[in-house]
Amino acid sequence: MFEERTGRDTANLAMLLFRLGIVITFVVMVARMFQLQVVQNAQYESLANQNRLLRIETPAARGIVYDRNGTILVRNRPSFEVALVPEDLPFDDLETTIIDEEAQEIEKVLRILRADTDTDVALRMAEILFNKLGYEDYIRTVQKAGAELTFLDDPAFVTPVTDDGRLTMAEPRKVFFPDIEQPLPLAGLVALVQRAVAIQSQGSASDPVAILDGIDRIRAFEVSEDSFRIPAVRVNQVPIREYIYGDLLSHVLGFMGPIPAFAADEYEQTGYNNPNEKVGLNGLEFTYQDELRGEPGVRFSERDIVGVDVRTVGDVVEPVPGLNLFLNIDLRLQRIMYDALKEKMDELEAPWGVTVALNPQNGAVLGMVSLPSYDNNIFAERIGEDYLELEQDERRPLINYAIGGLYPPGSTFKMVTAAAGLAEDVITPETVVVDAGPIFLPNRYFPNDPTQAQKFVSWNHKNGVVHGRLNVESALALSNDIYFYYLGGGYLEDFQGLGQRLLSKWMNLFGFGETTGVDLPGEVTSLVPTDQWKRQLFAEPWTTGDSYNMAIGQGYVLATPMQVLVETMAVANGGTIYEPRVVHHMTDANGGVQKDFAPVLRRELPIDPDEMAVVRQGMWDVVNADYGTGRAARVPGVEIAGKTGTAEFCEYIPEKQDCRRDDKDNLPTHAWFSAFGPYDDPEIAIVTFIYDGGEGSAAAVPVTQKILQAYFTEIAPRPQQEQTAQQQ
Amino acid sequence: MFARINWRHFDWLLLFVVLVLCGFSVAMIYSATHNSPDLADYWQRQVNFVGIGLVALFLVALLDYRQLSLLAVPSFIVFILLLVAVYFFGDTQGSGSQSWINIAGTLVQPTEAGKFLIIIFLSWYLSWFRDSMHKLPYLIMALVLLFTPLILVYIQPDFGMTITYAFLGGALIMVAGVRYRHLFILAAAALAIVPLLASTLQGYMLARICIFLPTDEVTGQINAPILGFLRTTFSSLPSECVQPGANTAASYNVDQALIAVGNGGLTGMGWAQGTQNQLHFLRVRHTDFIFSVISEELGLIGAALILLLLLFVVWRVLGIADRAPDQFGKLLATGVAALVFFQVVINVGMNLKVMPVTGLTLPFISYGGSSLVSMLFAIGLAESVAMRHRKIEFF
Incomplete structure (x- = not known):
């Protein structure tokens, strides 16, 4: 058979190629x-x-967080949340079409949680699910379940959030909110929970979905007991940050919240792997976020394709608790400061006020109050409505005005001018200027036309008083403006003043052109005005009048109360600028000191101690001389020095195209008082500021006096009996 | 005419290797399914299928393969009629092609048995007209007979089965012997109809092929010259043919299979220890992607051994073809070898991402009654030929 083949076809080659193909x-x-x-x-x-x-x-x-005496200011309160694990819920058996097994189980859970009878529970659940599902999904789910949903009449503005629920920087959006004050019927809640569970199952069915939080310990035990036959229910302990003194310290302590979307990358790069982790967003919670946070524990969970936790792989790293903060702040002083300022502000109906105290020998911040304040527990417990109210308050209570508000410092600035004059040898302590009434600066272009001249008055001229012959000490004591006009800008051919350059130099030296470096976020600063600055901004040259205004802390001079306090500190301690520091030291969980903050020295002012002594003497006179403006600040048994300030400001009213003025055409004024004591060896420096508070001597001085009085009697009492006995 | 059955010529080594492969099959199916509640008893079922398959193997081996030539023509006609019926009354099951038909209440997929019917019929035709095959009309007739079922399967559409039929038919015709002159004429004709073929290629078929084309590292698009060719040849391109990586759903199974293979390393993660397999990242792991399970759990060494055993079976069956007493037997054995070889190449190639996804199972290893029984049936055919080989025997 085979021998007939000629070999001219593919038969043998094909077999060969097949074998070759196998090998290849x-x-x-x-x-x-x-x-x-x-x-x-x-x-x-x-x-x-x-x-x-x-x-x-x-x-x-x-x-x-503790205060300087070890009083707890912030702690972690145990709170409980109820969560459902999707994978442990029964599946909806499709053979029994009428009954939804999953919904039945969820309803059972909700009844145990009393969502059907307790309105508070129903409302809180609706709120949590609203936050979880978002506006649209929430409404759709409830309506699909056939449950009644009422809407609020007024639209609300919401800040858009990203998909994972973090705040964005975008403009708020106008929406009609469902009225979550009206409790949902149980069917609606069941549908919402089912929806939330379904969404979670798409990610990982092993990870619980929180459906109710803020449960106390007793109720948590009850729920655990009642639901022990329902495998899906988990009762978890979630610590809640508790700010024990709420409003009293909210600007110092700050608050926490989810990592904001715009900073998400930064946090991730520094080891924040969970995008839902709460971090400090303000105050010390922000500044010391990494220290307070500690080291989270880590384990690797092995997940199958639907996300079921199969086992833990490798070693488990236990968490390391965060460091504890011990503050320089004294809670007692803080409360005194808060109450004193609040009382005065209520009396004056002033919108904003600040009082800050520190130790001038090292910069330790002893107390810091910015009003209006807010309860930072709102952020810990996510109470939506209170937060909305806070966000819509026109006074912006979230801002710490002690470091975040810029105001003309007025006469409290005069120590800078005085120190500059003495140090730069423009004046001596004996240099005399005569206040004989308002002075006039001739118009630059019409020097011979007196009607075109610019008039500069001192505050006392409005009362029909002239102060006559003044040296630097008495000018400070009387807060006479004429003296400082001469000193700042000179007068015609008669007097050579500091001028813009030296004024700016000393303003910088006293720390006005920079943030003070306090360990709190949100600090602002304004630029120190200069000739160049004015030309760039207004296309106008610097004038003598500008120097006049600058010399008395008006015009282009703006400062935060904290900057004024730093100025006061420098005068009090003889010329040293420290960075204010809120935290004294940090300890680990075992109490070992982890970091001790030494005073941070910024600079020594280039001024002779004798010359600074003159400035200090001026501040002494303000309080202790018969003619001083701050006589009301006297504290029995302790020598206090201070400086009042009444700073005019312009509140622009568009309709009038002018600043707000009273019937006598006067501008409104901020009330300032900066002080320190005891005079010989200062241990406290303090600044009080009341926005639109009127006269410094009438508004800010009494508040400060009350604080100092309390400080020297209750917190650091003087051994005055012994001293007076010795003197006698 | 009928030779006596001679068990001395039964290829016991071939059977032994096949049984070893079946043993691996049961073990790997157990590993792939034991922690899926719905599939947990599949390894037991596979044991039953092995039993049924062995019975089929011995029955077929006992049967004289030459009797099959009587069945060749009528069974082929029934097969064609069934394919036509499927075209008009067929059902679609799971995979998306209309390849099932309801006969007396049972769903039947004629294409699976069709592999054997084509082998038997073409072997019969090519041996019956053996002396005329050097004439072109006879060759063209063979091609027509091959293309009739092939086209019917192609329009179902069942891509995997189409190329299987094409390979089987091609291998049989080549082994039967084609004059080189005719071969060149046919090759030229084939090239001429490529555009026609291209225009009928279903989108999903094209997509499956495209995810294997080389891509540009930067853009993720298919290399420009190839993309240009595709654009000119096809009126519309599925997205996979532009940016294969963009459709992760389409390439998910293959990618996970590749991770499983790579994860195995040289020695594997150990039986029932592969994470891709045990945690179910690997899909259809007890059927299409069982080779990935082997690669992950038994490593390069285990997977290469399995591959070696599979190709040994092919080699051995080719040896049977060489020693066949007649042309029909030779072609039958060659067809069996070609069938096993082709499925091994396509399935392993798919697991290693060097071949497109076709849904062809791995012979002897993949889970599935019809797959396993038909493969053992095929070995039975080869054994039937082996036992009647033409060597002179000395008693």
Whole structure:
């Protein structure tokens, strides 16, 4: 048969090629396997690990905050939340079409939680689910379940959030909110929970979905007991940051919240792997976020494709608790400061006020009050409505005006001018200027036309008083403006003043052109005005009048109360600028000191101690001389020095195209008082500021006096009996 | 005419290797399914299928393969009629192609048995007209007979089965012997109809092929010259043919299979220890992607061994073809070898991402009654030929 074949066809070759193909296939496939399994093994292994391993962080206990006496200011209060684990809920058995097993189980849970009878529970659940599902999904789900939903009549403005629920920087959006004050019927809640569970199952069915929080310990035990037959229910302890003194310290302590979207990358780069982690957003919670946070514990959970937690792989790293902060702030003084300022502001109906105290020997901040304040517990407990109210308050209570508000410092600035004059030898302590009434600066272009001249008055001229012959000390004591006009800008040919350059130099030296460096976020500063600055901004040259205004802390001079306090500190301690510091030291969980903050010295002012003594003497006179403007600040048994300030400001009213003025055409004024004591060896420096508070001597001085009086009697009592006995 | 059955010529080594492969099959199916509640008993079922398959193997081996030539023509006609019926009354099951038909209440997929019917029929035709095959009309007739079922399967559409039929038919015709002159004429004709073929290629088929084309590292698009060719050839391109990586859903199974293979390393993660497999990142792991399970858990060494055993089976069956007593037997054995070889190449290639996804199972290893029983049936055919080989025997 076969021998007939000629060999001119493919039969034999095909068999040969087939065998060759087998060999080639084996070689190629094994080579490919070698490439995948040996050469690229590490790469695929990491891909496989990415598939299966989930890094789970256990948050560390956040650090506790104490005041200087060890009183707890912030702690972590245990609170409980109820959550459902999607994978432990029964599936809806499709054979029983009428009954939804999952919905039944959820309803059972909700009844245990008393969502059907307790309106508070129903409202809170609706709120949590509203936040979880978002505006649209919430409404759609409730309406699909056939439950009644009422809407608020007025539209609300909401700040858009990202998909993972973080605040964005975008403009608020106008929406009609469902009225979450009206409790939802149970069917609606069941539908919402079911929806939230369904969404979670798409991610990981092993991770619980919180449906109710803020439960106390007793109720948590009850729920655990009642639901022990329902495998899906988890009762978790979630620590809540508790700010024990609320409004009293909110600007210092700050608050926490989810990582904002615009900073998400930064946080991630510094080891914040959980995008839902709450971080400090303001105050010390922000500044010391990393220290307070500690080191979260880590374990790797092996997940299968639907996200079920199979087991823990590798070692479990236990969390390291955060460091505890011990503040320089004295809670008692803080309360005194708060009450004193609030009382005065209520009396004056002033919108904003600040009082800050520190130790001038090292910059330790002893107390800091900015009003209006707010309760930072609102942020801890996510109470939506209160937060909305806070956000819409026109006075912006979230801002710490002690470091975040810029105001003309007025006469409290005069120590800078005085110190500059003495140090730069423009004046001596004996240099005399005569206040004989308002002075006039001739118009630059019409020097011979007196009607075009610019008039400069001192505050006392309005009362029909002239102060006559003044030296620097008495000018400070009387807060006479004429003296400082001469000193700042000179007068015609008669008197050579400091001028813009030296004024600016000393303003910088006293720390007005820079933030003070206090360990709180949100600090602002204004620029120190200069000739160049004015030309760039207004296209006008610097005038003598500008120097006049600058010399008395008006015009282009703006400062935060904290900057004025730093100025006061420098005078009090003889010329040293420290950075204000709120935190004294930090300890770890075992009480060991982890970081002790030494005073941070910024600079020594280039001024002779004798010359600074003259400025100090001027401040002494303000309080202790018969003619001083701050006589009301006297504290029995302690020598106080201070400086009043009554700073005019312009509140522009568009309709009038002018600043707000009273019937006598006077501008409104901020009330200032800066002080320190005891005079010989100062241990406290303080600045009080009341926005639109009128006269410094009438508004700010009494507040300060009350604080100092309390400080020297209750907090740091003088051994005055002994001293007076010795003197006698 | 009928040779006596001679068990001395039964290829016991071939059977032994096949049984070893079946043993691996049961073990790997257990590993792939034991923690899926719905599939947990599949390894037991596979044991049953092995039993049924062995019975089929021995029955077929006992049967004289030459009797099959009587069945060749009528069974082929029934097969064609069934394919036509499927075209008009067929059902669609799961995979998306209309390839099932309801006969007396049972769903039947004629294409699976069709592999054997084509082998038997073409072997019969090519041996029956053996002396005329050097004439072109006879060759063209063979091609027509091959293309009739092939086209019917192609329009179902069942891409995997189409190329299987094409390979089987091609291999049989080539082994039967084609004059080189005719071969060149046919090759030229084939090139001429490529554009026609291209225009009928279903979008999903094209997409499956496209995810294998080389891409530009930077843009992720298919290399410009190839993309240009595709654009001119096809009126509309599926997205996979522009940016293969963009459709992760389409390439998910293959990518996960590749991760499983790579994750295995040289020695594997150990039986029932592969994370891709055990945590179910690997899809259809007990059927299409069982080779990935083997690669992940037994490593390069285990996977290469399995591959070696599979190709040994092919080699061995080719040996049977060489020793066949007649042309029909030779072609039958060659067809069996070609069938096993083709499925091994396509399935392993798919697991290693060097071949497109076709849904062809790995012979002897993949889970599935019809797949396993038909493969053991095929080995039975080869054994039937082996036992009647033409060597002179000395008693």
